[in-house]
Amino acid sequence: NCKNGDDVIRAVKEHNISFVQFWFVDILGTLKSFQVTPKELEAAFEEGMGFDGSSILGFTRIEESDMVAYPDATTFQICSWRPFDRPVARMFCDIKNPDGTPYEGDPRYILRKLIEKAAQKGYTYYVGPELEFFLFTDSKNPQALDSGGYFDAPPLDMGNDVRREIIFALEKMGVDVEYSHHEVAPSQHEIDLRYSEALRMADIAMTYKVVVKEIARKHGCYATFMPKPLFGENGSGMHVHQSLFKNGKNAFFDANDPHNLSSEARSYIAGLLKHAKEYTCITNQWVNSYKRLLPGFEAPVYVAWAQCNRSSLIRVPCYKPGKEQATRIELRSPDPAANPYLCFAATLGAGLEGIEKGYELTAAVEENIFAMETEDLTAKGIESLPGSLHEAVTHLKDSELMKSILGEHMHSNLVKNKFIEWDEYRTHVSEFELRKYLPIL
């Protein structure tokens, strides 16, 4: 575990590292990387590595195309899926402008900013994401490898060996894995990570996605984090468990509350509910994301919270009642194709807003919301999440809170990008239309 540049340079010599990959993400959370030879490292730690950012999504200000990547020594790890002879390592980078100021198009910076905001109030933000994924035969069509279901064991679970190797590869990179299992849909899997501080966890989520895809490829199959690849089956979610700690104590815990939730936790949940429509474009950023958020597939549709009800947006897990350390809330809408940095930043921002403004939490809704009649929903004031990317991006565009969280540059680029995607989708002629209309019209 490196603390600074000198530690990294020593580790690179000791392990005979051939290249160090410098990692960062664009606004949509696509991993970007360039390889640096060991002799460049000393200078890179001192003055960063310059690169042309003009072709990178969200990095597109013509007058600001020169960017500088500063490697974060604490993220140094040997890439466990690469050859061990002359190994390759990687570090995450912070992106800066040539004048040394942080680049506001860098998602890692946006998350850092929010973590700093929480820290000013004495909070440390912990998250534990559950990233689900599918294993298919290839990337051209969603052909499942097995017909297993929830918690099925081998031989029904054909992804067992792939998962096992993924876990070993993650552990070699210092990632703490808690457990893994076959998920509800055929060929769908989940590997659960031990919760961690949010910036570290966003880096881990990026690493997880690379490792899952690389190990699947070694086994001759294709891993995807697409939110809803199979019609009629569960989609893939990224439930995000979250809590705030203060002075080493869980600020969400109150032994005297019937839900064991402190007033801070209640206001935090209220913030996540009140601003849900505004951050949904960040937690669910693709056209396809909205095909997952349907009734009947364990994904949320309505803006409500509950103790154990899995149809609600927020659940307060109750299998370890009364345990301070484990008290947390679970946000169930995000999908694994979200940009983890922006996802954690936007949800933290919404929760903090709730605490800051002292939002009151509405009553928990323990009954199955999917079974409620529309009048019932209206009477209880239960609203729906955006039903499409278009609806979501419109809420994002109009949100002052999201603008302040993302900053003007990130906010306007994201909104622009998502309107373009919606337009591409809206104007294309789909197989559905040809199948339905051509024979009869």
Ligand code: GLN
């Ligand atoms: N796959 C479900 C979702 O879309 C979650 C299922 C589960 O973890 N129980 O969120």
Ligand code: MG
């Ligand atoms: Mg799970």
Ligand code: MG
């Ligand atoms: Mg799951």
Ligand code: MG
């Ligand atoms: Mg869950």
